[in-house]
Amino acid sequence: MTAIYDPFTPTVLADPATSYHHLLEEEPVYLCQDFDPKFYILSRYQDVESALQDIETFSSEFGQGPKYSMPAGMLSDPPQHTFFRRLVQKAFTPQSVELLAPQIENLADNLLKEIDDPTSWDLHDDYAFPLPVIVIANILGVPEQDLHLIKKWSDASVEAMGAEDPTSYQETLQQMAQYLLKQISDRRLNSEKEPVDLISKLVAAKIEDKGLTDEEILGVVNQLLVGGNETTTSLITNAVWRMLEKPKLWQSLVDNPALVDRAVEESLRFDPPVLGLFRTTTRDVELHGKIIPKNAKVLLHYAAGNRDPRAFNDPNNFSLDERKGRHLAFGLGVHFCLGAPLARLEARVALQALVQHFPNLAFVNSGERIKPFFLWGRKTLPVQVT
Ligand code: HEM
Numbered sequence: 312m313t314a315i316y317d318p319f320t321p322t323v324l325a326d327p328a329t330s331y332h333h334l335l336e337e338e339p340v341y342l343c344q345d346f347d348p349k350f351y352i353l354s355r356y357q358d359v360e361s362a363l364q365d366i367e368t369f370s371s372e373f374g375q376g377p378k379y380s381m382p383a384g385m386l387s388d389p390p391q392h393t394f395f396r397r398l399v400q401k402a403f404t405p406q407s408v409e410l411l412a413p414q415i416e417n418l419a420d421n422l423l424k425e426i427d428d429p430t431s432w433d434l435h436d437d438y439a440f441p442l443p444v445i446v447i448a449n450i451l452g453v454p455e456q457d458l459h460l461i462k463k464w465s466d467a468s469v470e471a472m473g474a475e476d477p478t479s480y481q482e483t484l485q486q487m488a489q490y491l492l493k494q495i496s497d498r499r500l501n502s503e504k505e506p507v508d509l510i511s512k513l514v515a516a517k518i519e520d521k522g523l524t525d526e527e528i529l530g531v532v533n534q535l536l537v538g539g540n541e542t543t544t545s546l547i548t549n550a551v552w553r554m555l556e557k558p559k560l561w562q563s564l565v566d567n568p569a570l571v572d573r574a575v576e577e578s579l580r581f582d583p584p585v586l587g588l589f590r591t592t593t594r595d596v597e598l599h600g601k602i603i604p605k606n607a608k609v610l611l612h613y614a615a616g617n618r619d620p621r622a623f624n625d626p627n628n629f630s631l632d633e634r635k636g637r638h639l640a641f642g643l644g645v646h647f648c649l650g651a652p653l654a655r656l657e658a659r660v661a662l663q664a665l666v667q668h669f670p671n672l673a674f675v676n677s678g679e680r681i682k683p684f685f686l687w688g689r690k691t692l693p694v695q696v697t
Contacts, residue, residue, distance in 0.1 A: 317345050318352075318684050325680060327586060327687065328627070331615040340601040343610070347475075350377055350589065350608035354615035356622035356639070358598065362590060362611050363643040369590035369609060371646065376472040377589055377608060377685070384530040385649075392645060394518060399531055402512035403450075405652045411446070415657055418445055419664035429669070434692040435548050435678065438665070443543035443657055451532060452508025453494065460490065465536035470682060472537070491532055495525045509535075539650045545584035545681065545688020546654060547661045550574055552692055553582065553629050555674035563631055565670045568663055573631050575658045580617045580638035581629045586687045587612040588642070613639035614687065673697045 317323060323330050334341055334354035341352040353359055362369040372388050374380035385395040422441060426432050444462045445455075453461055464487035471480035498506075498514045506512045513528045523531070554560040554574065564570050587610045596603040603609060616639045618626040623636045641648035648654070665672065678691035 318343060319345050324684060327614060328618060331612075331618045334612065334615050335619055339599045340603065346377055348377075348379070348608055350610055351603050352587075352610045352612050352615075353598070354612045354619070356616040356619040359587075359611045359613060359616040359639055360643060362609065363639075363646075366645060368593055368596060369611070370593050371590060373591040373608075374472075375588040375590075377610070378477065379591070379608070384527055385534055386530075386646075389645065394521075395523075395527075395531065396645070396649070398516050398518055398523065399513070399649065401516045401518075402509055403535075403649065408652045408656060411450070411653070412656060412660065414449070415442075415446060415660045416664065418442060419660050420668075423664055423668040429696060431675075431693070431695045433678075434551055434694045435544065435689055436691065439544045439547035439551075439661065439692070442547070442661055443540050446653070446657060447535060447539055450509050451494075451535070452498075452510050457490070460487075461536065462540065464490075465540045468533060468537040469541050469686065472683065487533070488529060491529050492525055495528050495532075499525070535650065538648070539653065541681065541686065541688065542584040543650075543654045543657050545582075545686065546575070546578060546658045548689040548692050549582040549584065549687070550578035550658065550662060551665065551672075551694075552674075552677065552689060553578060555672060555694065556677075557629070558673070560629065560631060561672065564662070565666050568666055570631050571659050571662050571666075572655075573633070574662060575655060576638065577629055577631060577634065578658075579640035580623070580634070580636075582687055583614045583617060583638070583640035584686060584688050585640070585642075586614040586685050588685065610685065613642070669694075669696055671697050 318327070331354065334352060339353065339355045339358060341354070343350050343352055353362055366388055370388055371382060371386060374382045375386060385392055385399065419442060422438050426437050444458055448455070448458050448461050464483060467480050467483040471477045471484065474480065494510055495514065498511045502514055506515045510528070510532065513523060513531060516522060554564060564574055590609050590611060592603055592605055592607045592609060594605050616622065620626050623634065641651045673695050675693040675695055678689045678693060681688045681690045
């Protein structure tokens with residue numbers, strides 16, 4: 312059979328969803344030869360779900376990116392993962408996230424009030440991009456004046472993960488590490504104070520008397536920045552993009568703001584900001600008549616799984632009607648996104664504020680896609696007010 316899918320062709324990069332039918336129906340175990348190392352793609356909902364749950368076979372030990380790497384802390388397999396995850400969860404609870412709602416509402420309001428020319432602006436640059444960075448910097452306790460650094464660094468970390476030559480990002484990532492290590496050691500010096508920000512809480516957190524070293528905290532903070540910034544920006548941008556593209560959807564939200572949670576969930580299903588992440592096989596796996604060899608990189612394609620008609624009714628339609636089924640945008644199992652409650656809250660607040668401030672918001676064009684092939688979001692999204 313001729314392979315028609317290549318995640319690196321301009322057409323697939325511009326609209327990955329055009330390829331899902333082929334993956335799902337023709338080649339549910341797809342070998343992608345156009346990357347070094349070559350990798351396999353699993354696209355069917357049930358296969359992705361099973362692989363995420365079978366962590367002994369589909370290991371995270373060689374990284375979640377397409378290159379073989381040595382992830383530490385939360386990104387690894389149990390038992391190390393379990394210790395880190397429990398510890399971070401102590402400092403970053405869903406309850407502590409809910410308490411941030413008024414602060415995020417204020418921030419969204421202010422960002423929208425500060426737009427220079429409200430008749431014509433960029434939804435990414437002026438809104439969806441600054442919002443999550445400011446939120447996470449506040450949570451971590453990083454000074455406001457260093458926000459631009461945090462954003463620059465977290466973008467570089469994400470890009471490094473999918474780059475052909477990750478070493479080109481080394482210098483930038485070292486600057487980030489130095490900066491954060493200084494923040495961590497400052498907190499250690501003040502550790503007798505009640506911990507308020509997340510870095511202080513990570514410094515103080517212990518399980519059975521065992522805490523984290525500075526380097527380990529750095530890894531966790533890095534993971535929060537890398538995992539949480541661009542993804543949440545993409546969620547907000549993707550959701551608005553799809554609804555403005557079909558103005559009836561936007562109007563439904565304006566008329567009924569209570570639909571906001573459905574809009575967020577449908578955007579996560581239809582346009583997951585992380586299209587898929589990688590695992591490495593620990594043994595030969597036979598699936599749909601093909602063998603995936605031991606030590607192979609496998610892309611678990613959440614986005615294709617989210618469009619699998621075996622799992623979702625009318626999957627290629629973005630709809631604000633009630634839907635059955637659980638999307639894969641935040642992964643599943645032991646690595647299920649730790650920041651999901653925060654991402655959902657930020658997106659909900661961002662959409663609510665936008666509808667209130669700009670009910671007449673209108674589509675200009677789709678802007679530009681972000682770079683890494685396994686991520687999905689807009690780098691720009693021009694909008695106007697009619
Ligand atoms: C729409 C926004 C987001 C999306 C789509 C997203 C997606 C994901 C996915 C797919 C995973 C699973 C990784 C895997 O299976 O290997 C994950 C894990 C993770 N996410 Fe998110 N994420 C988002 C927002 C956030 C935010 C806001 C934070 C924190 C501030 C965050 C922190 C994390 C962490 C720490 C993990 C690792 C959990 C573990 O391995 O136990 N994420 N995320």
